[in-house]
Amino acid sequence: MIITVTPNPSLDKVYWVDRLKIGDQTQEEFLTRATRSHMSAGGKGVNISVFLARMGVENVAMGFIGGHVGQVVVRDLRNEGVSTNFVWVEGETRTNVTILERGREYVPIQLNEAGPQISQGASERFLRRYGRILPDADWMVLAGSLPPGLDSDFYYKLAKETGAKVVISAGGEALSRSLDAAPYLVKPDTRQRLAMEGARLTSRERIIAAGRRVIEQGVEVIIISHGVTGDIAISRDGIWDIKARISTTQFKNLVGADDALVGGIIYRLDEGAGFEEALRFGMAAAILSAEGDEKICHQRERIEAEMEQISVERYEEAA
């Protein structure tokens, strides 16, 4: 079974506007009207759960949830066919807002709340539930930011000695402190990758060097974004360039694309596909998700067709 843990889920609200009015406007011009809007359960692990459910894969979403917003998130997940196993906490699950301006969709404006404070008691309740479900897990996906109140070694505690293949998709200290638990696959948050190890990971060489240091810590695979349409996968066995032959101007909504990538890779690996095949499928899912208005593309046929646009090339024999 695949389990996803999203400690800080959200209600994602996306607004599409013709023009975002920021700056010196008169009071009459101040209002920006959205031409469309959309609302859905969000957070990295939640997005991966929805992707997998839409692919027909049974999975369980775990984490902390609170308030009216939390009820909406849980209801949305159940409607998607995801099994929910959340710990209820005081306070309100966060709402994350994305504004997409026509013609500039590839540079979304995002406003993310911090999330509710997690008490010691809630954290302990979660760990008890986690312990109960762990023996059933083939894959354990730990994803997204940590809400206030959780220690930065939260993912480390969950990832160590699980018996399942652990995937961590996160950024900052939550990610760096989890590496000693030697997870199977790591995907640093694209938005935070530049801050990884304090280095500016802008060049290919620096990305590979940083990735190799992570592999030395016991991680099997790390996938680091290199530009918007390319990623580099580094493992003990080699280095792969994953590239999409597509212009970024075709992108309409980048929110969730990273999660489609991770979800796609897990989905195909779980089906028994080879590593390169899984990388291509994941990247195709990410690109299609970015090209559409909807957060995550869930049509397998379309993803498989999009794989024609994706190349996965082995860079060298051993990292």
Next chain:
Amino acid sequence: MKVNQIMTKDLTAVDEEISVRELIFILKNSELSNMPIVDAEGKLAGFISDKDVIKAALPGYFEMLHSTSFIPDMNQLSNKLAKIADNPIKTYMHRDVICLKEDDDDLQAADLIIRRNVRSLPVINSAGKLVGILRRIDLLRHLL
């Protein structure tokens, strides 16, 4: 159709050591009126409802009465509830729990829900682990 195709895939459950106060918090937030109780392995161990908590908060003589009009005010209930709020729910839970198996038929499930006059029933898999909950509304939505 099988129960696992129409149930709500909610694994919200508690262990028997949590307090009545915590249970009320979880029931309120999860919009549920009852809660499955699981053991350390996630196997179904019991069931508790808001009705059980109200019953536990009522004065001992209540069962002899036919009407609440003999109870002077809500203070007695409130005081009793405050006294039991930190007690573990194991004192008030049902251990002889009625449940459905995930591959039971929908008709079988409807029959059990009607005959037992319950709002929902926990659903378990072949290993005895909780996999969801079947509510009356899930059945109605499925039938329509």
